[in-house]
Amino acid sequence: MYNSSIGLRALLVAALLLLGGCSGNDAGSAGGAEAGPADNLRIVFVTHGQAADPFWSVVQNGARQAAQEVGVRVEYQSPDSFDMVVMGQLIDAAIASNPDGLVVSLPDPDALRRPIREALAAGIPVVSINSGYDAAQELGVLTHVGQTEYEAGYRAGEQMAAAGVQSGLCVNQEVGNAALDRRCEGFADAMDEAGATTDVLAVEMGDPTESQQRIQARFSADPDVDGLLTLGPSMIQPALRALEEAGRHDQVTMATCDLSPEILEGITDGRIQFAIDQQQYLQGYLPVMLLSLHLRNQNTFPDDVIRTGPALVTADNVEALQRLTEQGRR
Numbered sequence: 001m002y003n004s005s006i007g008l009r010a011l012l013v014a015a016l017l018l019l020g021g022c023s024g025n026d027a028g029s030a031g032g033a034e035a036g037p038a039d040n041l042r043i044v045f046v047t048h049g050q051a052a053d054p055f056w057s058v059v060q061n062g063a064r065q066a067a068q069e070v071g072v073r074v075e076y077q078s079p080d081s082f083d084m085v086v087m088g089q090l091i092d093a094a095i096a097s098n099p100d101g102l103v104v105s106l107p108d109p110d111a112l113r114r115p116i117r118e119a120l121a122a123g124i125p126v127v128s129i130n131s132g133y134d135a136a137q138e139l140g141v142l143t144h145v146g147q148t149e150y151e152a153g154y155r156a157g158e159q160m161a162a163a164g165v166q167s168g169l170c171v172n173q174e175v176g177n178a179a180l181d182r183r184c185e186g187f188a189d190a191m192d193e194a195g196a197t198t199d200v201l202a203v204e205m206g207d208p209t210e211s212q213q214r215i216q217a218r219f220s221a222d223p224d225v226d227g228l229l230t231l232g233p234s235m236i237q238p239a240l241r242a243l244e245e246a247g248r249h250d251q252v253t254m255a256t257c258d259l260s261p262e263i264l265e266g267i268t269d270g271r272i273q274f275a276i277d278q279q280q281y282l283q284g285y286l287p288v289m290l291l292s293l294h295l296r297n298q299n300t301f302p303d304d305v306i307r308t309g310p311a312l313v314t315a316d317n318v319e320a321l322q323r324l325t326e327q328g329r330r
Helices: 005-020 056-070 084-096 109-121 133-139 149-162 178-193 208-221 233-245 261-269 280-297 318-326
Strands: 042-046 073-077 101-105 126-129 144-146 167-172 197-202 227-230 253-257 274-277 305-307 311-313
Touching (some): 042 056, 042 084, 056 073, 073 084, 084 101, 084 109, 101 280, 109 133, 126 133, 126 280, 133 144, 144 280, 149 167, 149 178, 149 227, 149 253, 149 274, 167 178, 167 208, 178 197, 208 233, 233 253, 233 261
Parallel strands (some): 042 073, 101 126, 144 305, 167 197, 167 227, 253 274
């Protein structure tokens, strides 16, 4: 596993050295088609999350910044909703366009195994990001950039248990997404080790009103639940409204995964106790740097996972991150 800050700095220094050799050229941007340097490298992102989503927009911002710095063209594509069939088709289309590099998320590695292996067979180097770290090595990608999801959930469970929670609820807005499922598993294991209980509540990310109703109904029906973990920014408002409507806001410890301005505001005012941060900006930025180094300099990366998290955000460090989150950088 790659978790050394020294190693990460070395990668960035190498990228800057590479950039020095590309000065004087116009850089492309994510989603754009501006001319790049003489080699005109083009990298395609295909993820399960839409660029307009508050989480994935930060991934795209990281890719855009790296594209400008090293002079490559980056295109970002995703299904309109969580759909592995459509995502596989997008990867197929990306392969047919013959990009120089491909970046993919792996929410369901089994469903995406065929197109990814076809990309590799076609000589297209692939970096995986965000979800599916435990399948990346077997698939044969260059490396995986993201947090280890089980450990993210486990850390959330440790924090919940330390806060005195005895019965926790993990709200999963994309059941079947391996990353989110693993977060709930880690959360459950840490809570179980502390003598607490947990359950998973499945909701629908595309229907926030119904999600709120499901969460509210659960809290109304089960007065013993005193901890709530959401798995991303999309569930913050439904969860907060559900707690308020159920009259349980002061009785439930709430936490979440990932960051948004709204989440940091909730930590500041005490409605949310903590957030698990996977620094998704790096999940857009680093793959562009790594693929540029691989394609231009034949660099390889011996570590299976370049970890971007999990990191913990609490009232103690939230102020420093608020401005960066508003800028779309954290």
